[in-house]
Amino acid sequence: MKNIFKLSILGLGLALTLASCSPEDPIGSKVTYYPLITVNGDDFMSVEEGGTFNDPGAVATIGDEEVPVTTTYEGRFRGQTYNSTLGTSVADLYTASYAATNEDGFDGVATRTIYVGNTGDLVTSIEGLYRSTVTRNGALTAQYTDMEYVLIWKNSDGTYEISDAFGGYYDLGRAYGVGYITPGGVIVANDIPTNNFSFPGTQYNSGFGAPSEITAMTVDPATNSIDLTVVWTTTTTYTFQIHLDQVQL
CATH class of the missing domain: 2.40.128 (Lipocalin)
Incomplete structure (x- = not known):
């Protein structure tokens, strides 16, 4: 009887060992394409205070597909922020940020700097x-x-x-x-x-x-x-x- 019991334990251990060595299910994977942002025009632009800024914008692609771009403007010194369209009533150096997001939530961002203000003649204005x-x-x-x-x-x-x-x-x-x-x-x-x-x-x-x-x-x-x-x-x-x-x- 003792030999039968020992054999049973041995068989159970062998079965557990074989089960633990069985192949695991394969891990799924996929390729993620990050947004690529291309800024149109110059990296630095200017517009007179109170004027109209025509932003050349940017193009965002994910793989071979063009996707929408979100544009924001943030003033460096005076704290103004704008979405989509740059306001020009407050002189400052603005950073334009062009952003897009892929389906996995990864962002791509590119920037340009825009000066809003005036160039004084240093006789009647020091702006x-x-x-x-x-x-x-x-x-x-x-x-x-x-x-x-x-x-x-x-x-x-x-x-x-x-x-x-x-x-x-x-x-x-x-x-x-x-x-x-x-x-x-x-x-x-x-x-x-x-x-x-x-x-x-x-x-x-x-x-x-x-x-x-x-x-x-x-x-x-x-x-x-x-x-x-x-x-x-x-x-x-x-x-x-x-x-x-x-x-x-």
Whole structure:
């Protein structure tokens, strides 16, 4: 009887072993095609404030099939967002995002930059899009040269405002991003040809805080450039010398 019992256990173990070695069901798989976005026209475009922007758009394909594109516009400095059509009443640098999604929920996105604003003559207006070169306490390194871009726009009350009172030093030079700009740099142009400006208010850096003031400004229409001095008071006093070269669009 003991031998029969042992044989039964052996047979059961062999049966379990054979069952565990049986082939598994094959795992299903398929090919997923991600959306491919092709932007029509230039990567950088501009339109006058209040004008009409004719977006060349983009084409999205999944495999060999063209699919719909969703377009959104987001302002870099002043927070405006638009869907489908770009509004032009607020001067800013806008990122146009062209997006499509495949059936598995994977996105494809491509972008272009659009400047909405005006190019002042630096005699009657200082509005414009500028490349910025900045020294801090007299020091200049390569990444703080010809940084793109700083904006100056005109407010409804006739004052002007600069997108970053530090000229992009932390945002663009150190690549900390728009969370480290110093907004609110208001400029009153009492008389542009004689370089008579005043600077009401105090600005605070978005990331680091601490007050700063624009203390001087000189405009040179012959070279399409502006020079600013900004003093920032933290535990140390920093003086930023900002040279702006206007982009001729």
